[in-house]
Amino acid sequence: MIEDWQHFLLPYQQAVNELKVKLRGMRKQFQDQTQHSPIEFVTGRVKPVDSIKEKMIRRHVQEDRLEQDMQDIAGLRIMCQFVEDIYKVVDLLRQRSDMTILEERDYITNVKPSGYRSYHIVIEYPVQLITGEKRILAEIQVRTLAMNFWATVEHSLNYKYQGEFPEELSARLQRAAEAAFKLDNEMSEIREEIKEAQTLFSKRRSTNSINEDELKE
Template identity: 70%
Template sequence: MIKHWEFFLAPYKQAVEELKIKLKGMRSEYELESVHSPIEFVTGRVKPIASILDKANKKGIPLNELETQMQDIAGLRMMCQFVEDIYTVVDLLRKRNDLEIIEERDYIADKKVSGYRSYHVVICYPVQTVSGEKKILAEIQIRTLAMNFWATVEHSLNYKYSGNIPEDIKRRLQRAAEAAFLLDEEMSQIRFEIKEAQAVFSRKNEVDGD
C-alpha cells in the first residue's frame, strides 16, 4: 500500500519542486533588476496521505478519482508584502506558458465567513516522467504575510477542535482577520515609502558588502 502511495505522489512531489524553482526564479529576476519584487518568498508541499484520505472521505471523493477531483494534493504558497502585489503575481502566472490556469478564487475581494483571505489559483502542470508526460492539478495560494499568519493560526485551531471551533474563539478570529486586513490596508497606503526605504537599505548593504 505504501509503495502504491509513493508511486502516486511522485509526480506531485516533482511538480512542487519544479514550481518552487520557477516561482522563486521570478523573484530573482526582480532582484537582478534592483526593483521591488511582488514575491516575498515561496513555499510548497505535497498533502500528507492521512490528509488526502480525510479530505476524500469528507468530500465524498472516490480514491480512483483523486487526480481529477482533488486540486490541492500539490500545494504552493506565494507570500507578498502588499495586497496589490497579489494581483501582480496573478497576472504574472496568467502570462506563463508552462502551466494552464484552470480556476481562480478571489477570497480577498470575497472573503470567507471565517475571515479567511487569500487568492487561489488552480493550475494544470505537465510533469515529465520516464513513462511520458503527466498533467497534474496543483493549487497556488497567494497572500500577504498578515493573511498567512492568520490562516496558519486558524488552521491549527481547526485541527485542534476537529473543525468545530468554539463560538467565542470564532468571534476573536474574525476580529483578528479584520485587524490583519487593516494592517495590510495601512501598509498599502505607505507602500511607496516602504519600497523606497527598502531599496535604499538594499543599496547600502551592497556597498557595505563591497
C-alpha cells in the same frame, strides 16, 4: 486501490520542486533589476497521505477520481508584502506558458465567513516523467504575511475543534482577521515609502559587498 502511495505522489513532489524553483526565480529576476519584488518568499508541499485519505472521506472523493477531483495534493504558497502585490503575482502567473490556469478563487474580495483571506489558483502543470508527460493539478495560494499568520493559527485551531469553533472563539478569529487586514491596508498606504527604503537598503548592501570584495584582492 492505491497500494504504493510513494509512487503515486512522486509526480506531485516533482511538480512542487519545479514550481518552487520557477517561482523563486521570478523573485530573483525582480531583485536583479533592482525592482520591488511582489514575491516575498515561496513554500510548497505535497499533501500527506493521511490528509488525502481524510479529505477523500470528507469530500466523498472516489479513488479513481482522485487526480481529477482533489486539486491541492500539490500545493504552493506565495507570500507577498502588500495586497497589491497579490494581484501583480496573479497577473504574472496568467502570462506564463508553462502552466494552465483552470480556476481562480478570490477570497480577498470575497472574504470567507470565518474571515479567511487569500487568492487561490488551480493550475494544470506538465511533469516530464521517464514514461512521458503527465499533467497534474496543483493549487497556488497567494497571500500577504498577515493573512498567512491568521490562516496558520486558524488551521491549527481547526485540528482541535474540527471546524466547530465555539461562538466566542469564532468571533475573536473574525475580529483578528479584520485586524490583520487593517494592518495590510495601513502598509499599503505607505508602501511607496517602504519600497523606496528597501531599494536603498538593497543598493547599499550590494555596494558594501563589492567594497568588501575589493579589499580582499
